[in-house]
Amino acid sequence: MEATNTQVRTGTIPPVVAARYALWTFVIVNLVIVEALFFTAGTGKNGVLTVAKFFGMHAALLLLCQLLLVARLPWLDRRIGMDRLTVWHRWVGFTLMWTLLTHAFLVVLGYATLDDASMTKTFFALAGVPASLFGMLAAAIVVVVAAVSARQVRRRLRYETWHGVHLLLYVALGLAFVHQLQEPTTFKTSAFATTYWWALWLFAFGALVTGRIVMPLWRNAYHRFEVAEVVRESDNVVSVRVTGRNLDKLPARAGQFCIWRFPGHNHWWLANPFSLSAAPDGRSLRLTAKAVGNASAGLRNVPVGSRAFVEGPYGAFTALHRTRPGALLIAGGVGITPVRALLEEEPAGDIVVLYRVRSEDDAVLIDEVRTLVAARGGRLHLLTGRTGETSPPFEPDNLLALVPDLAERDVYVCGPPAMTSTVLSSLRRLKVPQQQVHAERFGLA
Ligand SMILES: Cc1cc2nc3c(=O)[nH]c(=O)nc-3n(C[C@H](O)[C@H](O)[C@H](O)COP(=O)(O)OP(=O)(O)OC[C@H]3O[C@@H](n4cnc5c(N)ncnc54)[C@H](O)[C@@H]3O)c2cc1C
Known part of the structure; x- marks a missing residue:
């Protein structure tokens, strides 16, 4: 059970440690299964293709770990915090890119050696096979997303541009899934392998859909958030109080933040994180925002009575x-x-x-x-x-x-x-x- 508002936790495993244990257990158990699947599935057509398969299977595992890290699962988020999860997501992302590139390079090299052909010729031959093409496209998207996420590039891009490119990862996810399903070295090696990969994909994808889509949609339909008050705190700071139905059922805590949209006022794709600037009292939520760009500056003009779409609450600053x-x-x-x-x-x-x-x-x-x-x-x-x-x-x-x-x-x-x-x-x-x-x-x- 979580500590209540004003309790000081003593003698139990700290929540953040418990969450780290849970994540590491997930990673280690799956690594052991993937190694077991690799060593029991037999070798590829040559040594290089066997190593390529090794990297391919680990790339699939990394991809599915990525989904869990960004699924915004409340249990993990409240213990670890979205900022730290995002940092891990970033590093797993770069690891995924290098693992995928190594896999792709070794596949081309393996077939080039097998057919005694050039790498370029083999590359284009493989691109003509749908299963390989899907994998290549997925890898290309991951490389583009990693490139725009590199600090020097990221700093120069508008948040919305960077985020838009990042959303291509969902396309990569679909392509990677079809690639893995069609090629013969993972799903198809044994009945256990088929069950394992299906279960892992369904779990990771289910977590993502639940955390990113189902829960926010359900919460907004249930609470029907609405702007109740807009208060100018100073020339460039405004507070917005939002009410809704049954807010006492929303598991929000002081110190957390939500991602806010004001449809009808801002473009639907503009969603900004703002912390709760008052402890949730079961009747309303309040944000206080400094004007930085268009969305935050425009908050002062949000009409009272307009609908708000609120994702969250998120964060471990509690x-x-x-x-x-x-x-x-x-x-x-x-x-x-x-x-x-x-x-x-x-x-x-x-x-x-x-x-x-x-x-x-x-x-x-x-x-x-x-x-x-x-x-x-x-x-x-x-x-x-x-x-x-x-x-x-x-x-x-x-x-x-x-x-x-x-x-x-x-x-x-x-x-x-x-x-x-x-x-x-x-x-x-x-x-x-x-x-x-x-x-x-x-x-x-
Ligand atoms: C967890 C968290 C809590 C925050 N709480 C507050 C708060 O209580 N009060 C406050 O004034 N500010 C808060 N911020 C900062 C606030 O989110 C940004 O200032 C705001 O989103 C700027 O948006 P804009 O469109 O007005 O400005 P822009 O000029 O479009 O953005 C300025 C910068 O804000 C950041 N930003 C914009 N949109 C997002 C987004 N959707 N997600 C993450 N970063 C984004 C980007 O780094 C961007 O470069 C918080 C940020 C985070 C991540």
Whole structure:
């Protein structure tokens, strides 16, 4: 059972560790089965094709692991967090690309050796065989997606462009499935192999469809989310409160975020993640957004009464991961939103909040934060200043001066990527145990 809102977990396996065990068990069990299938299926037409088969089978396994990592399964997401799952998805993705390319290269080399033909001639001959062609197309899509996901390219692309290209992976998935189904070295090697590969594909694909399509559609049909209030917090920050039916049944927690669409107001493909800026009370959900681009800036014009399509809640930045009675909450700029929500859920007292902003005028939701901290008997430090100043507040010594007992606390950090990285590095240098450190990055990929 999960810890309730204000419990501090003691003596049990930390949720994140339990989820990692579950994932590793899944990976290891499947690796053992795949190795067993490989070694019992006999060799290929030559040594190179045998090795090619080895890489092909592992590429299929990696592809199916990818589906699980992005399926947004609530149990995994709440324990590991979508940001960390996305980082793993990224690394598994690059591994998948190299495994696929090695497989493809060895298949061409294997047949070229067998037929005593050139690699180019063999490549085009194989492209004429539907099963191979499907595999080649799937591999080509994976390479294109990996190329646009490389940091240097990704930074130059609009989120929507990158995401649109990424969606081609679903086409690759279909092509890879047909490829694997048609070629003779996996599904067709034995009755057990057929059952195993069907079960694995159905499980991974079922998880993806459930997490990405069925659950969001069902939740939106059930809750019928609707904009109840739009409040301008400042020139460039707006809060939107959304109500719906039976919101007490929505398993949302303070610190989590949702992916929001406002159909009729924005294009249907525009979906943006925003944290809950108030703890869910069973009657409404609130987001608070800083205007960055068109979608966030346009929120101030969303009409009250319009429908909202809400995916989630997602994220592991919650009190589920509390290990200590004391907490230090660190927010930078609009990163205050999940921290503000967490303040409503935290146990009374022994709370310190560090809120970093350029100037006091930039401190979004500051009145609410002050009231909540005071009500909890906590301490708030509003740290004003700019990046690059001579004595940055999140350097280890300065952090320690502000909160001398920080190693005894759970530390929650949310802010711009650079600030979050500085804080995390200082916490490492101050030897704060990793299980006490919880970060939310406002970036998924
Ligand atoms: C988990 C999470 C929680 C967040 N919570 C808040 C919050 O509470 N308040 C707040 O003001 N901001 C929050 N953000 C940031 C917010 O999502 C972006 O500022 C917003 O989506 C920008 O969209 P835009 O179209 O207005 O701007 P654009 O100019 O289109 O986008 C600016 C940048 O925002 C990012 N972005 C845009 N769309 C998405 C998307 N669908 N998924 C991931 N990143 C995207 C991209 O890096 C993009 O380059 C959060 C982000 C994440 C990942």
